[in-house]
Amino acid sequence: MIQDSETFAGTFxxxxxxTDAPGFRMHYVxxxxxxxxxxxxxxxxxxxGYLFRDLIPALSATHRVVVPDHMGFGKSETPGERTYWLQDHIDNLERFVLALDLTDITLVMHDFGGPVGMGLAARHPDRIARVVTTNGPTPFxxxxxxxxxxxxxxxxxxxRWIAEAHAGGSLEPILERLGYNILSxxxxNGFENNAIITDPWLAAYAAPFATPADCLGAIGWAKGFATEAHRFETPDASAERSIRSKPALAIWGEADRTLQAEHFLPLFTAIFPAASIERLPGVGHYCLEDAPAAVAQLIADFLRRT
Structure with a gap:
């Protein structure tokens, strides 16, 4: 786990x-x-939360920007007795949001933050004001x-690597060394701009995974796909009607090799058929790394016009 005061050479x-509301020590900005x-x-x-380091100052002049680290990631605790399936992360986020009494929420979701955020939306549609996906699935x-x-x-x-590694018995041994192989x-997963690779950047992404015990969150997410242990939240009819009425925006790096637009953008348009979709050519899965200024501008403009 990262030291509380660590800023990675001032980049964070x-x-x-x-807060201990989710049953472990959860860090948030x-x-x-x-x-x-x-x-x-x-x-x-x-x-x-380091992923959002450029978005936070871009939006915090006008909005309250809250960025939690999921259990087992970032500066949050990695409890050894917990499970790390999707439904656990939804439970944790729900407890976090209720403890802070967050309302009028604009969700900004990346990667598995998508199904976690949509799980929250299914349970508490009244707390959601807008939905933004940045290369994140929106199962609903x-x-x-x-x-x-x-x-x-x-x-x-x-x-494909997850499936093959799990079948061959190497998934956990490899991910237990994530601090060493974080760059690969x-x-x-996919970023296109190699200029972002600096010593502080690399340290920031490696630091949460210093020991095998620190890697349970990363192992859980991958293993949950291999074993089909993840459970996606299904909204009731009222929640579905409510969320469908919210303003929404999709921002998608078209060079994403991990979550390909052809498979996942239709999930978004099925819920929000009139919403804007902003495709970013040459931008990979980590669109907030490849094109932080463009993503921040698109979200800021969306907040202003809605």
Whole structure:
């Protein structure tokens, strides 16, 4: 786990906040006016709140930007007795949001932050004001969800590796050393701008995974796909009607090899047929790394016009 005060050479200068509401010590960033509308940023695998370091100052002048680290990631605790399936992360986020009494939430979701955020939306649609996906799936009870996941997994290098490594017994031994192979893991998932690789950047993404015991979150997310242990939240009819009425925006790096647009953008348009879709050519899976200024501008413009 990262030290509370670590800023990685000033690249992550935000004061740390913590809550035990989800049953473990959960870290979060909380920047901007306390009474402002909330922008809740949800990271994926194997990142943490550092992914949003450029978005936080871009939005916090006008909005309260809240960025939690999921259990087992970033500066949050990695309890050894917990499970790390999707439903666990949804439970944790729900407890976090209720403890902080967050309302008027604009979800900004990347990677598995998508299904975690949509799980929250299914349970508490009244707390959601807007939905933004940044290369993150938006499962919401669509009948063809598993077909799309299966089709994507057949061609995505990351998911093909998960299946092969699990079958061969190497999934956990490799991911237990994630602190050492973080660059190859991030590159396999996909970013295109190699200029972002600096010593502080590499340290920021490696630091949460210093020991095998620190890697349970990353192992759980991958293993959950291999064993089909993850359970996607299904909204009831009222929640589905409510969320469908919200303003929404999709931002998608078209060079994403992990979550390919052809498989996942239809999930978004099935819920939000009139929403804007912004495709970013030459931008990979980690669009917030490849094109942080463009992503921040698109989200800021969306917040203003809605």
């Amino acid at each position: 200068p935000f004061p740390p906040h913590f 909380d920047e901007g006016p306390a009474g402002g509308e909330v922008v809740l940023c949800l990271h994926g695998e194997p990142t943490w 009870g669509q009948p063809n969800l598993l077909d799309r996941i299966t089709a994507n997994a057949g061609s995505a290098p990351w998911f 893991t991030l590159k396999l």
